[in-house]
Amino acid sequence: MSVTAMExxxxxxSATSPVNPEDVVIAxxxxxxxxxIGKEKIADxxxxxxxxxxxxxxxxxxxxxxxxxxxxxxNSYGGLKIRxxxxxxxxxxxxxxxxxxxxxxYTRTETKRDKDGNVVSQKTTTYYERRTGNFEDExxxxxxxxxxxxxFGLDKLEKRIETMIRTKPLQPFNQKELLDDMDKxxxxxxxxxxxxAKEMLETKIQDEYRLKAEKACTELFxxxxxxNVKNMVFLHYPIFIAEYTFGAEKYRVxxxxxxxxxxxxxxxxxxxxxxxxxxxxxxxxxxxxNYTFIQPIENDNVTAMMLFTFFALFAGYKxxxxxxxxxxxxx
Amino acid sequence: MExxxxxxxxxxxxxxxxxxxxxxxxxxxxxxxxxxxxxxxEHYCLDLFIEQQNVRSTLxxxxxxIPGVSDNIETGLxxxxxxxxxxPFYITQIHGNVRWKGVGRDAEFSGHDGKGYxxxxxxxxxxxxxxxxxxxxxxxxxxxxxxxxxxxxxAVIGRKFFSEGEIKNKGGKLINEKSDFKKxxxxxxxxxxxxxxxxxxxxxxxxxxxxxxxxxIKSQLIHVPFWExxxxxxxxxxxxxxLIDAASGITVQADIPSRKLFMIFSYSMIALxxxxxxxxxxVLLYYDTVLGESQVYVSETVSLRENVERRFGIFILFGVFxxxxxxxxxxxxxxxxxxxGGFKLTFEDKFREKxx
Numbered sequence: 158m159s160v161t162a163m164e165x166x167x168x169x170x171s172a173t174s175p176v177n178p179e180d181v182v183i184a185x186x187x188x189x190x191x192x193x194i195g196k197e198k199i200a201d202x203x204x205x206x207x208x209x210x211x212x213x214x215x216x217x218x219x220x221x222x223x224x225x226x227x228x229x230x231x232n233s234y235g236g237l238k239i240r241x242x243x244x245x246x247x248x249x250x251x252x253x254x255x256x257x258x259x260x261x262x263y264t265r266t267e268t269k270r271d272k273d274g275n276v277v278s279q280k281t282t283t284y285y286e287r288r289t290g291n292f293e294d295e296x297x298x299x300x301x302x303x304x305x306x307x308x309f310g311l312d313k314l315e316k317r318i319e320t321m322i323r324t325k326p327l328q329p330f331n332q333k334e335l336l337d338d339m340d341k342x343x344x345x346x347x348x349x350x351x352x353x354a355k356e357m358l359e360t361k362i363q364d365e366y367r368l369k370a371e372k373a374c375t376e377l378f379x380x381x382x383x384x385n386v387k388n389m390v391f392l393h394y395p396i397f398i399a400e401y402t403f404g405a406e407k408y409r410v411x412x413x414x415x416x417x418x419x420x421x422x423x424x425x426x427x428x429x430x431x432x433x434x435x436x437x438x439x440x441x442x443x444x445x446x447n448y449t450f451i452q453p454i455e456n457d458n459v460t461a462m463m464l465f466t467f468f469a470l471f472a473g474y475k476x477x478x479x480x481x482x483x484x485x486x487x488x
Numbered sequence: 489m490e491x492x493x494x495x496x497x498x499x500x501x502x503x504x505x506x507x508x509x510x511x512x513x514x515x516x517x518x519x520x521x522x523x524x525x526x527x528x529x530e531h532y533c534l535d536l537f538i539e540q541q542n543v544r545s546t547l548x549x550x551x552x553x554i555p556g557v558s559d560n561i562e563t564g565l566x567x568x569x570x571x572x573x574x575x576p577f578y579i580t581q582i583h584g585n586v587r588w589k590g591v592g593r594d595a596e597f598s599g600h601d602g603k604g605y606x607x608x609x610x611x612x613x614x615x616x617x618x619x620x621x622x623x624x625x626x627x628x629x630x631x632x633x634x635x636x637x638x639x640x641x642x643a644v645i646g647r648k649f650f651s652e653g654e655i656k657n658k659g660g661k662l663i664n665e666k667s668d669f670k671k672x673x674x675x676x677x678x679x680x681x682x683x684x685x686x687x688x689x690x691x692x693x694x695x696x697x698x699x700x701x702x703x704x705i706k707s708q709l710i711h712v713p714f715w716e717x718x719x720x721x722x723x724x725x726x727x728x729x730x731l732i733d734a735a736s737g738i739t740v741q742a743d744i745p746s747r748k749l750f751m752i753f754s755y756s757m758i759a760l761x762x763x764x765x766x767x768x769x770x771v772l773l774y775y776d777t778v779l780g781e782s783q784v785y786v787s788e789t790v791s792l793r794e795n796v797e798r799r800f801g802i803f804i805l806f807g808v809f810x811x812x813x814x815x816x817x818x819x820x821x822x823x824x825x826x827x828x829g830g831f832k833l834t835f836e837d838k839f840r841e842k843x844x
Contacts (some may be wrong), residue, residue, distance in 0.1 A: 243709045260595045284604035356622035405562045407549040449803040481817035483553045
């Protein structure tokens with residue numbers, strides 16, 4: 158079986174672009190026209206101008222890692238490899254109408270006490286009520302245009318894109334603006350057609366509302382969700398994917414290309430940090446002993462007790478993660 | 489652009505160009521007409537992202553992230569054996585439309601006692617509706633490493649048409665798929681039908697009419713390269729194993745190097761917290777027995793007994809939670825808790841430790 162070199166000619170400028178076999182939405186490398194494999198142009202093709210050049214992004218990541226590893230031993234940092242990529246998304250503005258009907262069961266306990274505060278009787282009653290919900294929402298949803306995607310921090314990126322679209326107007330795709338930026342930029346073409354994306358979105362939203370309804374009821378009788386896609390556009394969203402080394406270890410960073418924020422990063426846990434966490438954990442244990450055994454028993458400040466419990470559990474959880482975890486995440 | 493389209497009769501690849509409406513198979517002479525119903529079973533393979541020379545550094549980098557692993561791994565780890573294998577994955581996209589009619593449930597409420605209804609009566613009602621869904625099902629299709637790869641997400645960027653020659657050129661070993669496209673499509677169909685069945689079960693008690701329309705949108709077979717590695721850690725003869733996704737550089741699974749000191753430390757921490765909560769429990773029990781009937785108050789509202797309970801409650805709670813955090817992190821996902829099954833030991837995580 159022969160392997161074919163894949164090329165596709167643009168319906169606008171006739172230039173040929175190399176394509177992968179899985180691509181169904183192709184971006185012309187010369188004029189930027191986006192078209193389907195059936196040579197149908199996608200009119201509404203948008204993008205965001207990347208905020209940084211590769212060199213600037215590199216500096217930004219350097220600063221970020223330096224700040225995060227200040228107490229961990231920054232000296233081992235090195236070997237940053239960075240890639241600028243435009244990730245394809247189908248972005249939807251959809252009107253969602255959803256209705257559910259079910260019932261809820263709950264119990265209420267009544268306690269009767271005498272004058273001295275002693276419990277005389279306790280009665281628990283089970284109650285039933287109808288639970289219905291009616292939603293009319295306008296949703297902005299972004300669906301990655303790849304069948305299988307493994308990009309570090311992808312879930313966080315999706316939420317970021319949804320908020321970005323609400324706050325920053327989309328720019329019509331302009332290849333020239335991207336070419337002005339001299340850095341090498343890689344385009345990912347799309348693997349999901351507009352029809353498939355629309356159907357997938359409907360399934361996603363319907364499942365989401367059904368899950369919400371199921372949680373609200375003891376038993377759900379009906380749930381109907383109608384999704385009306387008002388507008389859909391094809392968006393190329395810029396990201397920086399970076400990998401750096403820390404000693405012999407490799408860690409990953411994802412930077413939002415539009416705002417320049419680090420969305421997700423793996424941060425090493427060094428021996429120094431583990432020792433520090435261990436000491437803190439011991440201190441916490443000693444404070445806990447002091448609070449339970451040594452403080453005078455007449456001290457009955459309930460609020461302080463509650464606050465201390467929350468603090469101790471939270472701090473304990475964080476410190477244990479640093480002491481026994483493999484890698485920490487940050488943004 | 490050339491497209492990979494296969495013969496509907498013998499599944500051989502067809503030479504087909506844009507605009508073609510008919511292609512005759514050179515193997516079986518079947519005439520394939522392309523309309524809406526173009527057969528789009530596709531077979532791909534992925535490119536190597538991690539080459540042979542980078543396997544060791546990838547593995548070492550990942551192993552060193554595990555707490556307690558000695559730094560001498562970096563210089564002393566020896567790769568004993570390394571194989572490039574191509575494992576099969578099916579990606580199937582399926583669309584389903586189900587129109588249904590039947591009898592569903594509803595409820596009426598009665599017996600209002602001033603605070604709410606205390607009785608519920610279930611009634612039936614006629615209902616009808618439509619489910620319309622499109623899902624993508626990714627399935628690993630071989631018995632080799634089936635436990636390890638059940639949860640693994642593959643990266644599929646940079647696909648190439650499948651070529652056995654190219655795989656062999658790279659020194660790769662091809663692991664054949666266990667089943668065929670038909671089975672993969674059937675599995676996807678089953679999965680969507682199951683989803684619809686569950687939804688229908690929520691909506692209806694009795695189904696009176698059901699019109700189903702399921703259609704496979706596309707189905708692809710992808711052979712993904714993996715490095716199957718056998719390695720030795722310094723001063724230990726027993727070989728350990730690792731499986732690395734060569735297309736994305738992710739370590740799917742690896743045995744953990746021995747880390748006795750760390751494990752002793754970890755067990756001591758767990759013991760410290762568990763013993764502390766047991767001591768707390770015993771003290772509480774003692775106070776409870778002695779002060780059980782006591783009506784001594786430390787303030788207007790709080791009795792001495794309540795205060796003691798609160799203090800030791802916090803102590804016990806802290807001990808139990810901390811020990812469970814440490815257990816969870818030390819053993820990773822090996823210890824899983826489910827409401828039905830209680831605590832369960834599993835080895836599905838990225839790293840596994842041999843209990844030697």
